[in-house]
Amino acid sequence: xxxxxxxxxxxxxxxxxxxxxxxxxxxxxxxxxxxxxxxxxxxxxxxxxxxxxxxxxxxxxxxxxxxxxxxxxxxxxxxxxxxxxxxxxxxxxxxxxxxxxxxxxxxxxxxxxxxxxxxxxxxxxxxxxxxxx
Numbered sequence: 001x002x003x004x005x006x007x008x009x010x011x012x013x014x015x016x017x018x019x020x021x022x023x024x025x026x027x028x029x030x031x032x033x034x035x036x037x038x039x040x041x042x043x044x045x046x047x048x049x050x051x052x053x054x055x056x057x058x059x060x061x062x063x064x065x066x067x068x069x070x071x072x073x074x075x076x077x078x079x080x081x082x083x084x085x086x087x088x089x090x091x092x093x094x095x096x097x098x099x100x101x102x103x104x105x106x107x108x109x110x111x112x113x114x115x116x117x118x119x120x121x122x123x124x125x126x127x128x129x130x131x132x133x
Contacts, residue, residue: 018111019085023092025107030094048109052078078105 015023028035035041047053051074059071082104089099097103 015085015088016081018108019081021111022104022107023085023088025110026089026094026098026103027092029107030092030098044106044110046106048106048113050105050109050112051075052108053105078108081108 028037029041032038051071054071054075059068059075062068062071079101082101085104086099
């Protein structure tokens with residue numbers, strides 16, 4: 001994905017690689033039909049079963065204190081990472097629906113879903129995943 005001048009923005013240096021990838025994904029989605037990835041984006045899931053996507057009802061249904069704490073912590077962490085990336089997303093002029101926490105969670109879920117494929121691809125090219133994080 002070619003991301004317009006992302007590398008020249010100072011905020012880029014403060015984000016984790018997964019945050020950068022998530023922003024890149026949202027940026028491509030923002031392009032709509034102009035993105036070569038548009039047909040792929042049409043078939044993405046509308047929800048993911050990751051802890052950060054759990055609402056209050058799903059969290060309380062876990063019933064084990066540690067599991068509830070883990071789900072709450074995942075949501076807090078995801079919100080923190082979203083807030084860190086929010087300025088960059090606004091600078092990239094993403095459409096308002098793509099600036100929401102829900103959009104962030106969906107893009108993060110997609111990134112997590114894609115990660116094993118990238119790790120395999122890097123391994124096939126002789127690149128260690130440890131060097132990419």
